[in-house]
Amino acid sequence: MPPAVAVGPSRAMSGAGRAGELRLTVDDGDAWPILSSDVASFQTQARRPPPCRAPDGRPALHEGSRVGISGKRAHRRSCRTVRRHAACGLATPSMRSTSLSSRHAPSTRVDPMSYVRCLRGLGSGIEYSADVPMNLDPVDGRPVEMVLDLDRLAAEKPEAAWYDPSRRDLWRFGALMALDIANPEDARHIVALGEGHTPLLDYADHAAAHAGGLRLQVKEEGKAHPGYGANPTQSFKDRGMAMVVAQARRLGLTKLAVPTQGNAGDSLTRYAVAAGLSVVVAMPDDTPAPILGNVAAAALRDPDRVKLELIGPTIREAGAYLKEHYVPQGFFSVATFQEPGWRIEGKKSLGLELAEPAPGHTRWSLPDAVIYPTGGGTGVLGMWKAWDELEALGLIDSRRPRMLCVQSEVTPPLVNAFDAGVDDTSVVRAGNTISFGLNVPGGVGHFKVLKIIRESGGAAIAVSEADTAAELQRVWRDKRWWISPEGAACLAAIPQLLDRRLLNRGERVVAVNTGSAEKYLPALRHLM
Template identity: 75%
Template sequence: MGYVSGLRGISSGQGYSSDVPMNLDPVDGRPVEMVLDLERLARERADGAWYDPSRRDMWRFGGLMALDITDPADAAHIVPLGEGCTPLLDYADHPVARAAGLALSVKDEGRPHAGFGANPTQSFKDRGMAMVVAQARRLGLSRLAVPTQGNAGDSLVRYGIAGGLSVVVAMPPDTPSPILGNVAAAAHMHPGQVVLELAGPTIREAGALLKAQYLEHGWFSVATFQEPGWRIEGKKSLGLELAEPAPGDTRWSLPDAVVYPTGGGTGVLGMWKAWDELEALGLIDARRPRMLCVQSSAMAPLVRAFDEGREDTTAASGPGTIAFGLNVPAGVGHFRVLQIVRASGGACVAVEEGDIAAEFSRVWQQTHGWIGPEGAACLAALPQLIERGLVKAGERVVVVNTGSAEKYLPAIRDLMP
């Protein structure tokens, strides 16, 4: 059954069974993560066969995933829909990158689905939700609930239907209509199995509705970090993909810097965990990319805490950003994001809304590549990152574009002239 040996409180270090559903660590109310027995993995799979690069989805990291698709017992829980294995686009021609001599690329999580090599609902949330649904099936959980501002709900619905689970998605009524429409249509096509609850104005009210009407009646919350480390394990595949050998090569390696649009931060925790595990396996050394977490000045709890040297965020307020995924005023995983950023020699930086919009429009005009506003926020941060010496000439810099602009229409229509 794969190499998971248990759960561990991220902050407390307290161990728990991974076979019993739980939410936050009862010791300190902080998230838990899954622990893999890497020594056993190294011992049993010394031939390196835990990794199958010919498989074109995130499950090709077989034994290093929290469920090993090469193990028939694990594979029975997994519902592969093509998630992961997303393209790394060459952005060396980006004007700022060219002027500064950066080897810039964009990891594009928002590509339209084409079977494999793209996320089925066009966002990085699919990595997490694919793992969530697989783990829920492993534990016999049949009813999952998530509050969301969009993509996470669309993703959970897709995997829930495919995996035969019931899901309830609570979202604000001003969620962009393509996402809302996907979930509403699924709710109609799968009555009883998929439930859409609209509650607002923010995700906070959506969460309160779930708590009152569902969680107390046996539905399991898979809100960010409420599930026991599952979404981290899914997002981990993003870090593994950034490290894996180029075709024909055998050396695992990391970029010099990762520019990441950070909301709740699951992806930061996932990537960091991936690299720690690769180091434990002896595949990379102790060096890490500088983690450069980008937020909007319209919602910047991490940036404020980072600049003030604090260990955790306090709830931010702000008008909110067109980079919808960054509208996260607080998060139980933020303390860990701050630890990671500092350990990496990185930073949390804020970009102005006007700069996000301008960069988004510019990229749209030049590429029509449907890059999302979160990815655009990262590109808009480049001048600041260069000026502050956080990325330098000759360095390999990866921007993560977490989703497609397509999902946010018509809310961002005016930026797509």
């Protein structure tokens, strides 16, 4: 069941632009402001139209229900896609536009994105304009995603003409990304720093994988390798934040806020500074020194643009602090899942890279299983979305990798929910883990992560701190790879995955290493 929703007056009405503001409250206690003029139309949902289908009979990825909005101006703003809908045999929708608050509305004309059609609630299926900044779906308090017009993309760029493998970054996927770097109107918003296009490292000699007959590869998101792209902050978070900053620039947003366990804050700071935006980062004070130091140094160099708040003990408390102290000042929250699908779109590139043809080949294909360290779960949704889109474009079939989501046993909300057979997580007490990125006690997108795990035939797996530490030591001794503790946790899960028959002899398995161990020193020095 989606969370209960109540709309009522905000308790705090101070601050510019807040007069008449209302807040949407969901049953986890979070409150988000919405426009008071929007409330009436939230109370009546339009009839759900029949599913729009692609020419081959599969449901198109943009089907969903809609909420009406009156006014010619709103209709022009959010219904740029009249012809695209007509091609699918649907009546022209009046798409509902909503924002976090009027203070975030773009002040200038917004460039249309190449093939993005709208935003859509992950729970409600309701569609919204992609040209107005919003956070969670105002109907159910759940995240939204960006929806591409794949029918038009396939017609205008057949045979994957959007794909440019000569680029050594995530923008190689062109118009299949929410912004197409080959389109000058899109490209002017993008700040490309080399993110993405990371290597798959062969690890056939991993002891457990070798004994189990697995073809193991590690997706290396941390250290750079010759001939590939390089995530500038040595973390997979750069994929999401590159898209966040580009989309913020497109909408004219200049002030961004993010709560973080560390890497997301480091990444957003790097991209925001490069783009000339202001940013506030809230992170626990026990964040690894190199990560905290990067943000602190940026704040020292540019105090007018970068602010660092040390708030803990976890990302949850950091997020609450930003909502109370910085969102009222006009900062737009890009917390996990609480921006309008931007981080999902950036992380989608990870799934595209796992599917793209090997050099010299033309066939798109997927591994049999993906072992992924899962905190909030944005990457899980991004990869799944990538594969759905590739299937809709005819590049892969309906088979999917088993999604094996790894958590630390000291903070295992997904594991608890998966084992209990329930549809969403409950907040747990955060533990003490060396896998800082996994110390996430709950997540607003976890309901969707659980759904994906089950649809894929996968599982949520808990790994002990001792096993993670031992695996990190082993990899350093055997390979001299600077893998993160989160990546080590994925490799440490392999024995129990084999025991539970979630991995099988002869299968190609990809474990995702989300960052470099350098970012966790000196906390890991004793293990290396």
